[in-house]
Amino acid sequence: MRGADYVIKRGFFALVTIFVAITINFFLFRVLPGNAVTDLSRVPHASPALRHALLTEFGLDKPKWEQYLIYLNNLAHGNMGISFANQQPVSHLLLADLKNTIPMVTLGTVTAIVLGVFTGVLSAWRRGSAPDHASTNLAISAYAFPTQWLGLMLLILFAGTLPAGGMSDPFLFTAEPFWQHLADVGKHMILPAVTLMLTTYGSFTLVTRSSMLETLGEDYVLTARAKGLPARRIVWRHAVRNALLPVVTLIALELGFIVGGAVLVEVIFSWPGIGLAMYSAIGQRDYPMLQGGFLILTVSVILLNFLADLLYFRLDPRITA
């Protein structure tokens, strides 16, 4: 039952980490000096009634430790306060944004993983060849160029052919058939997703390549060759399966970076997701939004990390602790 220990241990770590994130969030915004930050009730243009309601709801007149308990309680009920910018509940706004962020980030990340693994495997298979050098150098460059620069380059290159910003064509009537909207959103998603893919795929290539090189040197690969299996089968069926284990770990570790990249990408392409919401929150000094966005992104990354841990456990039964 040592495997179960592993799962419990990782689950516990995820829980503690989420709790730490929540606490840090409280400290950053309420306890550290800075008046605008500490006072959640100072919603601009708010009626005295709303202000008073917030004051009591979040206990802003109470001592800090009591505020912390109230904050935890509110959070447990999904209450993150009121946005300074438009007086809507933060949780509603952020959930709507999250719905836009997820498809774009998923598309970008999945294509990055597929492209990275594919080029990495080919590079290791044909090591030392011209395609290997080309793909490795390309991967290093993609890793080195700033995300926002890659986005701007795509904007310049595809200006006119692909939509440059937003998520859908504002002139498309809602009466249009559903699939037309879907195609429209898809078209808008291409540039942001490709930027995210470019900025993340390089590390997948490099790691897959080195992991494959190691695996191809294993004895069982030699055995497979000795049995006379075709090279293609050895590489894709025998080696890749084992070589992908480090890639799973890498995906988990890169999640934080992917989320950061997503923020930049959303800003460049005005993709109405959580990153853009946080960016505008900075401009408008909308602290509840900023706080909520930070919390949601952090907790998502922690949960996905836990998911990767479970996946790793599933893939590699040798893992025990």
Added chain:
Amino acid sequence: MTLPIQDPSLAAEGLGVPPRRAGFLRGVLRERKAAVIGLAIIAFFVLLALIAPLISPYSATAQTCKVYAPPSASHWLGCDDGGIDMLSELMQGGRTSLVVGFAATVVAIVIGGGVGIVSGYFSGWADTALMRVTDYLLVIPDLVFALVIADIWGPSLFHVIIVIGILEWTSTARIIRAQVMSLKQRVYIKRAQAIGSGHPRIIVRHILPQVGPLLMANTVLTVAIAIYLETALAFLGLEDPTVITWGTILEHAFERTAISSGAWWAIVPDGFVIAIVIVGCFLLGQAIEDALNPRLKVAHLSVRRWRIRPLAGRGRDAI
């Protein structure tokens, strides 16, 4: 002077003589072309940053040509939205970006090295506590965290340096900790303990010199990450708006319609200098790490976090 590590396989089994710092770097440079290229790139940009005021053709703050003037014989890289010469601006921006990169790295390496050594050397509860903090920071999305802190503190160069410094020490701490834990088992440390050397003395005299080269590799790699993060924070408007960095140049180009004006020269060269510096750091750091002992099994992980090191295919096949 002979090479400290002649045969990587010796080091692989922990038999290699621990490298001395200066001689070690020279050895790496002699052995690996990538290291020479990397060092040359870094040296070139540092030199350029130092002599920028002497050689920059125009002022980096005053208008010397038309708004978004295309590249010409007198303005090699054209001009930006304020009619400022791009080449001069890039040189000035490089000065600040490199200062931010190096300063943030110093913070990160001091924290990371300190945490790694304390954690690895003393183990016990200190180790547990420090590693929990490290694990936590490893998971957290760093750009998002930096964005929140930088926003609360207000935009300034100093804040950006501190924010990057306190976020990017984790991988260094992990790697140094692993190394120190293995060093602690070596006979010469046991001997030093047996003759009554105190902990501070052992750390300073016996541990620190041994992790020196590893710290060096991490320093170089962290510089790349710091510069990368600085450009991202600047792009999101969290940099002091009055300073010129490679990050703010991109931000201004984006904010001030360089794209719709077709002024690619305000964007393209900036990305290239950033990428070249990062590749330079990557090549040098990677080469040093490769030459070092392969005991760091945390290796085959992230490029940005726990550094990737080719486990097979050293030398010619190494990335």
